Amino acid sequence: METMRNINNQMLSVVSRFCNDFSGQVEGLISLIPEDMSTAPEHFTNLHKLHAETHRLCGASHCMGFLQVGRELEKIDREVMSLNGASPDRVRQTLPIIRRKLEAVNREFGWLSPARSKLINRASALEELEAAEKDGELERASENAKMRILGREKVLFADDDPYVRELMEQTLTELGVNDIAVASSGREVLDMLETFEPTVLVTDWNMEPVSGLELLKRIRQGRTSLERDTPVMFFTAVKDRKGIMEANRYGLNQLLSKPLLPSELSEAVLKVVGKRFQTRNKVWDVG
Structure with a gap:
């Protein structure tokens, strides 16, 4: 039980810091998309980085137990990936939509807290169950x-x-x-x-x-x-x-x-x- 308790305490610490940093990470994604796409260069150079960072944050959200957040970011990442090889006009039309979706994610999930993490909740429930059942x-x-x-x-x-x-x-x-x-x-x-x-x-x-x-x-x-x-x-x-x-x-x-x-x-x-x-x-x- 002591090992499980130590792991859960450390897990809570990492997830808490992830929650505190989440809004800033989403803002970092938003900053990769210009507010005014009409002034953006013909070949949008941040597309690859936007995909890599969105995918990273999507995976981290899943890992920390925030599955709904991960699913929303996964949808956005698929939209970003669909722009690979697309015409400049389509890129200019789609990126503002992606930016608005990221802003919506920040508004809806900027409150992330460990209490809402499925990972934390499952780990705590398992610890309680094992404490009750095991010799x-x-x-x-x-x-x-x-x-x-x-x-x-x-x-x-x-x-x-x-x-x-x-x-x-x-x-x-x-x-x-x-x-x-x-x-x-x-x-x-x-x-x-x-x-x-x-x-x-x-x-x-x-x-x-x-x-x-x-x-x-x-x-x-x-x-x-x-x-x-x-x-x-x-x-x-x-x-x-x-x-x-x-x-x-x-x-x-x-x-x-x-x-x-x-x-x-x-x-x-x-x-x-x-x-x-x-x-x-x-x-x-x-x-």
């Missing part, structure tokens, strides 16, 4: 066993949002992972592999310039220093059926949905680690 000795024994297993792993976590990185790093630490590295992009992951060799990679799906899918492909094709069977888990709020099928073809081990409870993260890592151990033992026995 203290058995729970501690189970918790210690899981922490010993996780303590042998080296986890590399990648996400383009700083709040998500902090939340996941703190959670993994409390779960017993002693060796953790965090990266803000797929490119940074590739750079870090020169000095850090993870036994498990947990990565956001959509990052630039190197996506989670591209990382998975490179690992499975032997184009990194990692073993080809290194467990790879995607952490995402987007359900793209075609993308999931492609990821599965390249050997994705687990798809983690935002928001993710600490217990779900722990079980997912234990699951892929256990499967890797069993597979390698079978290969060894056959050899």
Whole structure:
């Protein structure tokens, strides 16, 4: 119970800071769109950045447990992406609409509070349920066993949002992972592999310039220093059926949905680690 309580307290701290910063982050998105598009250059140069930042904030909102906010930002991001390759006239016509939608998001959700976070509420409810149902000795024994297993792993976590990185790093630490590295992009992951060799990679799906899918492909094709069977888990709020099928073809081990409870993260890592151990033992026995 103590581990769960510590994780929940740290989670509350990160989510609280995300809430305090949310309105400012939306204002940052709005500032990327000129108020008067008639004075904007013919080729709007901020479109790529607007997509990247809207997508990042969408994913972070899901991760922090604000699903309605995440869904609204996801719709806006799809509109931004639809402008890729569009005519200058269409861009000029559509961006003011997107700006108004972002302003509406800020008006409607600028009040974000941890009390409205599904992540916080689910975690608190689970803590109360476990406190009521579990035998203290058995729970501690189970918790210690899981922490010993996780303590042998080296986890590399990648996400383009700083709040998500902090939340996941703190959670993994409390779960017993002693060796953790965090990266803000797929490119940074590739750079870090020169000095850090993870036994498990947990990565956001959509990052630039190197996506989670591209990382998975490179690992499975032997184009990194990692073993080809290194467990790879995607952490995402987007359900793209075609993308999931492609990821599965390249050997994705687990798809983690935002928001993710600490217990779900722990079980997912234990699951892929256990499967890797069993597979390698079978290969060894056959050899």
